[in-house]
Amino acid sequence: MADTSYRLTRRTMPWRLSHRILGVNLIILLVLALALLFLDSFRNQLRDERQAQTRNLAELAATAVPKITPADVPMLLGDIGNATGARVRLYGRDGNLRHDSWRGTVPSYVLRDPSTQRWTKEAARAIDRAFNFIVGERSLQDFAEPPVDRLQAWPEARQALRLGGTAATVRNAPDLTPVLSAAARTTGGEVVLVTANDRNFTRIVRQERTKLAAGLLAAALFSLLLSLFLARTIARPLRRLALAAHRVRLGRSREVNVPRFNRRKDEIGLLARAVSDMSQALRHRMDNLDAFAADVTHELKNPLASLRSAVDGLDRIEDPKLRGQLLDVVRQDVHRLDRLIGDIGEAARTDAELARVAFEPVDLGDLVGQICSGWEDRRLTGNVRIAFARPRAASAIVMAEPGRLARAVDNLIDNAVSFSPPAGLVEVAVTAVADEVRIRIDDEGPGVPQSAREAIFNRFVSVRPDSDDFGRHSGLGLAIARAIVKGHDGEIDVADRDDAPSGARFTIRLSAASIGVVEPA
Incomplete structure (x- = not known):
């Protein structure tokens, strides 16, 4: 029967190689995606908070300016700028700059020139641009002080003046640090503009990015270890299998140890067991071929030696009677060789043909x-009778190749007829028992000794009386029958009859076909 030791399914392979490979590839990608999402979300949240602070600062200044005297406004704006690090400007109703927190004091921030900074800062800015590209961040406008500082030069100030409330925006300084600005209109129609170069924002974002980079490095190291694990669990076993297959191909040793990896329940284990079973089957077939070749050589030598001796004797013997006897020997030897060669060819073709044919009901x-009926009508059975117990119509259906299966049954009937005594009876019956169909062939011969019941199915083995016709049987009929039955996943055996004083009973057991009952035509 077919070996099912390596027939694995999804249920028996819960963690297949495809899962492992996909998992390794996805881990680093998943960690990278999560890191990018986290950093982008963190940056946006931090930017929103800083913008809100700048808006509040502009609203606070716009609320305080109308409540103090005009002389105190410069001091108020200067105090706000010094306390927050921002630049606070106040534009009058005419749009002209009235007060600036930087007048008469040190600027609260300085826009740095990237060309004067170290290369590490340029590398950090390159990483910033790459990150913005990956997450799809919109490009910000570059910040630059207007040549003429008037309200109309600031879009957010114009918006606050026109719509009221507060307007804010973010621009990039030359070194890609954010410049936050917010404008708010006072109750008197003036506009307060607050600008701040928040370098701390960029520093915090880059610090978080460094932490995530360290996490990604750890994930990459973990992925590398998993890759090494996969290499160990995939590449090394495959290399062992390839080496074993190479040794089998070279044929230098019949006993090549192909690893089976019985503990593995994945595709590697499936492949290993399949290759091991294949090599064992190949080794078994090679052994059978060697034995078959040796047996054929041995069996052909006997009739050839007899034939050569008879032919050599024809030249030396003049007696017509003796020459006639030698010619009879030659005819018998030729007949024996013809039958032997035919049976040898039949035996050699049986396995190959059964592997290619498609079975049918x-x-x-x-x-x-x-x-x-053919035996009764066309074959020489002497006075041996054949009785057939026909089963109920369509009750004994199997999946088979009818021509080959007919040859197996024919060989068994031929064997039973050859062992039957004169006027003997060969009984043939077909019965369906549970999920199998049995073919029983009984004869009235001497039976088969217990010690020879397995050997008679081997090639060129024949347990016959010495008085049997010379060359009548090649010893391959039962071997061919067993090969055909085995090719149909069936069994064949021999036993003594339990319903007669003597005789042998050959039984073929085949699986019944799993199809509906077919009505007879």
């Missing part, structure tokens, strides 16, 4: 009935 009642 076969009613054994009809098939065996036709074989028995």
